Amino acid sequence: MRSAQGTANGTEGLRAQNLSQILTMVHRDGPLSRAELTRRTGFNRSTVGALVLALTEKNLVRETEPVGGRVGRPSPIVRVNPGIAALAVNPDIDALTVGVVGLGGHVHARVRRETAGIPTLEEAVRLTGAMVSELQPVLGGIDRLLGVGIALPGLVNAGTGRVLVAPHLGWRDADLTGPFGTAVDLPAVAANDASLGSLAESIFGAAVGVADSVYLNGSASGIGGGIVTGRTQLVGSRGYGGELGHTLVRPGGSSCHCGRSGCLDAEVRLERLLGAAGLDGGGIEALEDVLADSPGPGIRSEAERQVELLTVALVNFVNIFDPSLIILGGFLGSLVDFAGTSLEDQVNSASLAGRVTVRRAALGPELLLVGAAELAFQPLLASPA
Ligand SMILES: [Zn+2]
Known part of the structure; x- marks a missing residue:
């Protein structure tokens, strides 16, 4: 058992740290009983009670009685205040x-x-x-x-x-x-x-608890990436790492704003899909509606072309980073649904080793x-x- 009492010197600092731990836990993992908080933190029961009380007084968390009548004194449920x-x-x-x-x-x-x-x-x-x-x-x-x-x-x-x-x-x-x-x-x-996007998926979405993942986000602006390796986000020397959109997927292809041609970002684009679907605006949600509802030959062939080029990039990422999970967000998530299991199968058969799961981001447009x-x-x- 650890106690939150601390030494006289570091008591305030330790208490702040313990409050942070409890609040972060219920923020990230959802409602938890006091008993579960006690188990997870290793603090004793009265310490958890005092910390929860302090967070309640600050209106940061709320406590409710658990539903269902079990014999004995039930442990109250602690949840964050979404307000x-x-x-x-x-x-x-x-x-x-x-x-x-x-x-x-x-x-x-x-x-x-x-x-x-x-x-x-x-x-x-x-x-x-x-x-x-x-x-x-x-x-x-x-x-x-x-x-x-x-x-x-x-x-x-x-x-x-x-x-x-x-x-x-x-x-x-x-x-x-x-x-x-x-x-x-x-x-x-x-x-x-x-x-x-990568951060959100690792806390609330498809990558909770995953140590090695590659995240790709496709927006109207283009494709960005986030790489988590050994539970640490790869940032690079100046914080600009993870520009996975500028991976070469088609030599001699469309010119890219980075000055080269054939980058993933230049070939796999939302505006091309919207154009092929005959849509003038509406963004990703409009595209999803078209793809879900028997898409015509024009949008089908453009989506197939983009899935093929996306596969080229994903195989590279698997060979370089060896992730256990690839998460695709934004319109790339729409392409995952369109391609079904064939995208994951092709990435696995073309990469050198291991087996990666390819999944669309769980949090959708939010x-x-x-x-x-x-x-x-x-x-x-x-x-x-
Ligand atoms: Zn580029």
Whole structure:
């Protein structure tokens, strides 16, 4: 048994650490009984009771009696208060999506607004402010807004909150967190969209408990990646690692914004699928509807072509990283459903060793918002006191 008493010197620090551990546990794993928290933390029962009480007094968690009548004194269930929330923003070349996400990954609201053209940073900031104003009826029911998290399709320095380049948006070397934070009057944090998708899936989605995974996100802007190896996210020397979209899949193919040609990002594109489906906008959800409902020959052949090129890239990733799981989010998830088991079979038969599972992201269209909110939750989760 560990006790949360600590030495006189480190008592406050230790207590803060213990509060963080309990809050993070119920945030990530869902409602847990006091008995289960006691078992998982190794603290004694009265310590867990005191920590839960402290979190309850801060309105961060709530306790309810368990349902069902068992003999003896039942252990109360501890759950997060989803009214403790963050705003999440995902700018893309065709639309801006804003969400309100509570602790526990609970999405209270998600609004997607198509833009007339590719939005400038200033336009995206202005639209975010307007969309948040429209969300007032939802925000009225929120107890506390912690901040705003921004998921951006581009190279983002999470430490400084600046975008180095978001090639399809045309945003370069600009402060992100300052303008977005000012627009909604909250502290702001920003990161690459695919990294946040990977984070969200590892906490709430398909990659919970998986030590080695490759995540690929397909948005209107293109394809980004997140690599988790030995439970650690690969970030690179400056935090820009995981640009899996610039893997060569078709030598001499379509020209890519990176200056080369035949990259995955240039060949496997949402706009090509939408075009082949005869859709003018509507994004991933419109594409899913077409693919699910007996797609015509034009969209079928384009989807088959993209699945084939995606397979080339996935085989490379399996040979390089040896993941046990590949997760595909955004429109790449739509391609997983379209291809069925043949995608996984082909990746496994063409790669050198092992057996990888290929799965679509579990969190669907809410994925990036949940990841962006998670970023905004970090300070509270680290230090609830
Ligand atoms: Zn490229």
